[in-house]
Amino acid sequence: MIGYLKGKIISAKPTQIVLDVNNVGYLIHISISTFEKISDQSEISLYIHTHVREDALNLYGFYTEAEKEMFELLISISGIGPKVALSILSGISVDELQNAIQIENVSRLVSVPGVGRKTAERVVLELKSKVGFIETTTSKGIDFTIKQEAVLALTTLGYNQKVAEKIVRDLLSSNPALSLEELIKKSLTELNK
Known part of the structure; x- marks a missing residue:
């Protein structure tokens, strides 16, 4: 079973990539969150789950x-x-x-x-x-309770959850020290552009 692959991205779509590992192209199904993390890279490493069925052998790749x-x-x-x-x-x-x-x-x-x-x-x-x-590590030490509270506040105000999550995530990745109040204010500014 394949558990890990490292190679060059030949082609990438939000739900799958073709990864060149020593001149062999592997078709790997990925989540959109993994795609977001690898979209700006040409060479990547992925943790792989090999899923075997009677009629297919599929690879699923994950950034973490x-x-x-x-x-x-x-x-x-x-x-x-x-x-x-x-x-x-x-x-x-x-x-x-x-x-x-x-x-x-x-x-x-x-x-x-x-x-x-x-x-x-x-x-x-x-x-x-x-x-x-499951041990999860937050990128750049972002406090996910602040993130969740901000998204909850924005969705309570009627904003789309996915859009709110993306804006909050982007704001926190560029400035992880934001307080909840600052985060909500900046998110509202972004949402109302």
């Missing part, structure tokens, strides 16, 4: 080991296959998903495209005791 572990937990649930798991990881970060499962925030999971209420409840029920073992 935590994302790969969450993917494997998701596909261990009956009724959730690799495509749905990738869809979930494309719609919510690993940290937020872990937090939503731990605090049983079913409505946050339902807000992810492709996830219905029953699926969200099953994810919470089956993974609540397991997600605590």
Whole structure:
């Protein structure tokens, strides 16, 4: 089984890439969050999950080991296959998903495209005791509770969740020391441009 690949990107789309590893091109399915992290790079390393079925052998690539572990937990649930798991990881970060499962925030999971209420409840029920073992590292030490509070404030004001998440993430990556109040004010300025 393939567990890790390092090579040059031959072609990249938001949901899949072709990676040249020693002159062999591997087609790898990726989440949108992984795509965002690798889109400006030409040579990358990915953690790989090899999924074998009777009629196919598919590779799923992840920028972080935590994302790969969450993917494997998701596909261990009956009724959730690799495509749905990738869809979930494309719609919510690993940290937020872990937090939503731990605090049983079913409505946050339902807000992810492709996830219905029953699926969200099953994810919470089956993974609540397991997600605590996934070690996630936040990029540049960003406090994800501030991020979540800011996104919640913006969605309460009626803004689209995905748009709010992107703006908050961008603002925090450029200035991780922002207070919650400053973050919300700057986000509102960006949203109202």
